[in-house]
Every structure is written in C-alpha cells, then in structure tokens.
Amino acid sequence: MNLNTSKSILIALSLVTACLGVVTLAYAHGDVTPQAVDTHELPKLGAEWLEANPYKGNPTAIRIGASAYNQNCARCHGLEAVSGGIAPDLRHLPTDAATDEYFQGSVRRGKVRNGNVYMPPFEGIMSQEAVWALRSYIVSRHIED
Numbered sequence: 001m002n003l004n005t006s007k008s009i010l011i012a013l014s015l016v017t018a019c020l021g022v023v024t025l026a027y028a029h030g031d032v033t034p035q036a037v038d039t040h041e042l043p044k045l046g047a048e049w050l051e052a053n054p055y056k057g058n059p060t061a062i063r064i065g066a067s068a069y070n071q072n073c074a075r076c077h078g079l080e081a082v083s084g085g086i087a088p089d090l091r092h093l094p095t096d097a098a099t100d101e102y103f104q105g106s107v108r109r110g111k112v113r114n115g116n117v118y119m120p121p122f123e124g125i126m127s128q129e130a131v132w133a134l135r136s137y138i139v140s141r142h143i144e145d
C-alpha cells in the first residue's frame, strides 16, 4: 500500500466517524424533523383546501393520522394526544365542522405571534390529505370536558 492509499483510507475513516457523530446527535435530539406522511391509501383531495374534514370517521385516515401525529405533533402535544402541559390537549377540541376549519388553519399556519413560534407552520410539509388524516385521528381521541 503506498502513502497515497493509506492517506485516502485515513480520510475515508474520519469521514465515516464524522457522519456517525451527526447521526448520534440527531437521535439524541429526538424526532424533531417533520416527517413525510404517506397518504396514498386515501382518496386524493386536490390543491384547493377544504373547510371540513372529508375523511371524518374513516378508519384508514385515523390510522394514518395516528402515525403522523406521533411523528410530528406528539413532542409538544403529548403521545396519543395526552398533553403533558407544554401545548394544548387536543382531545378537548370540539369535533364540529367549524373546528375542522380552525384545525387546518392552525396546522398550516402554526401559532406565531410577535415573531414567537409557539408551533411551527406545516404548510408545504403536510399535504391536505395528511392534515385531514391528523384531524380524523384527533377527533377519534376526543373527550368531553
């Protein structure tokens, strides 16, 4: 093995080590990157945002929504929608159509006031299908006050 080859091996090894470090860091900080939601099993909804949940009560939407919720919302709103107190407990949100519209607006725009991001906007990250799957899941977890 000549000098250049061993040099390349050393460089390759340090690159691998550096990458491992980044991966470890990412895991240590938990699931904070928004996760893409696979909604191919649900009817397509088009580009125009609907005001009311077209998947209300749809078991497939509830299942997809549950996984989307646990990957994207649970870190603030609590696992299975049981809030630990840092964000509202979404099980108490009313289940009517007016709240459907409020829900999709909240998820798309997030909660940003005076430059403070209480909740990040999910517009462009969550498809319309994913937002209504999330809503279907939240409604399935509803409890009366």
Ligand code: HEC
Pocket (backbone or CB within 6 Å): 069, 072, 073, 074, 075, 076, 077, 086, 087, 088, 090, 093, 102, 103, 106, 107, 111, 118, 119, 120, 122, 134
């Ligand atoms: C970084 C933390 C965080 C994440 C992640 C987050 N939220 Fe929130 N969310 C909040 C906070 C904090 C509020 C209350 C904001 C306020 O003061 O208005 C809130 C408010 C809401 C509201 C309005 C509740 C109400 O009672 O008015 C809805 C609906 C909501 N979030 C849904 C979601 C969904 C669905 C997701 C996942 C796609 C999500 N949030 C992800 C922190 C978060």
